[in-house]
Amino acid sequence: MKNKINTDYKVGDLIYDANIYDGLNTFLSDLYFYKKWLPKNKNAKILELCCGTGRLTLPIARDGYNICGVDYTSSMLEQAKVKASDAGLEINFIEADVRRLDLQEKFDLIFIPFNSIHHLYKNEDLFKALEGVKKHLKKGGLFLLDCFNPSIRYIVESEKEQKVIAEYATSDGREVLIKQTMRYESATQINRIKWHYFINGEFHSTQNMDMRLFFPQELDSYLEWEGFNIVHKFGSFKEDAFNDNSDKQIYVLALLGESI
Numbered sequence: 001m002k003n004k005i006n007t008d009y010k011v012g013d014l015i016y017d018a019n020i021y022d023g024l025n026t027f028l029s030d031l032y033f034y035k036k037w038l039p040k041n042k043n044a045k046i047l048e049l050c051c052g053t054g055r056l057t058l059p060i061a062r063d064g065y066n067i068c069g070v071d072y073t074s075s076m077l078e079q080a081k082v083k084a085s086d087a088g089l090e091i092n093f094i095e096a097d098v099r100r101l102d103l104q105e106k107f108d109l110i111f112i113p114f115n116s117i118h119h120l121y122k123n124e125d126l127f128k129a130l131e132g133v134k135k136h137l138k139k140g141g142l143f144l145l146d147c148f149n150p151s152i153r154y155i156v157e158s159e160k161e162q163k164v165i166a167e168y169a170t171s172d173g174r175e176v177l178i179k180q181t182m183r184y185e186s187a188t189q190i191n192r193i194k195w196h197y198f199i200n201g202e203f204h205s206t207q208n209m210d211m212r213l214f215f216p217q218e219l220d221s222y223l224e225w226e227g228f229n230i231v232h233k234f235g236s237f238k239e240d241a242f243n244d245n246s247d248k249q250i251y252v253l254a255l256l257g258e259s260i
């Protein structure tokens, strides 16, 4: 039977409008976690997949690391490059799709931060990205990623009403208000989130922010099937053990057969 399930990738342009993104995402609580797991040797090669505007890439480069950032949204990468050049940092930003990664080099640590794997809608998208990680990871290297722990309670509550989730000003002078609605599709495991943008007090547009959810046991299995050893699974960036109340799934992974 032909599969009629729609797993199209849908993220609206405004979601990854670089100034709107940077105005919203100013927190750095995940940075300290990622920094802690970097190799001590500053000559180590680090690869950030789905680096966006360089929120994490820049501070890691500022610490003296050799880091390369990959993303496929050119406007996000442009902003990352401008910020790096303003800060006097040399960072290799590469425009590429993480499902088709071929950088012809290997890295000591690879990470996919800030829920980015939720944009890998089909299993094959995730598997291709994981194959890419394996191909680019040095023997003895580490692979880190974080994503949400799906909360059925949160989804049920959020489906009931529209909620204001952010109100802020961008560096280019826009007053932004975002209201959120969502509808979870249980056949695809995609949470069809909509962000309704009001700019300078007027409704601007509704933008899709679809997120494929990964349930804990399935994600553990996918990672293991793809050849990764789960060294740690945390439930918060403070490294609490993953449990029933965890908002996040945060993995420290090595290649199978290797431990740290």
Ligand SMILES: C[S@@+](CC[C@H](N)C(=O)[O-])C[C@H]1O[C@@H](n2cnc3c(N)ncnc32)[C@H](O)[C@@H]1O
Binding pocket: 016, 025, 049, 050, 051, 052, 053, 054, 055, 056, 070, 071, 072, 073, 076, 096, 097, 098, 099, 113, 114, 115, 116, 119, 120
């Ligand atoms: C939530 S943002 C994270 C950005 C940045 N890492 C941060 O922590 O702020 C997700 C990023 O993933 C990128 N992205 C999504 N799917 C991708 C893919 N298949 N290949 C490359 N980049 C992708 C988007 O362009 C976006 O910049």
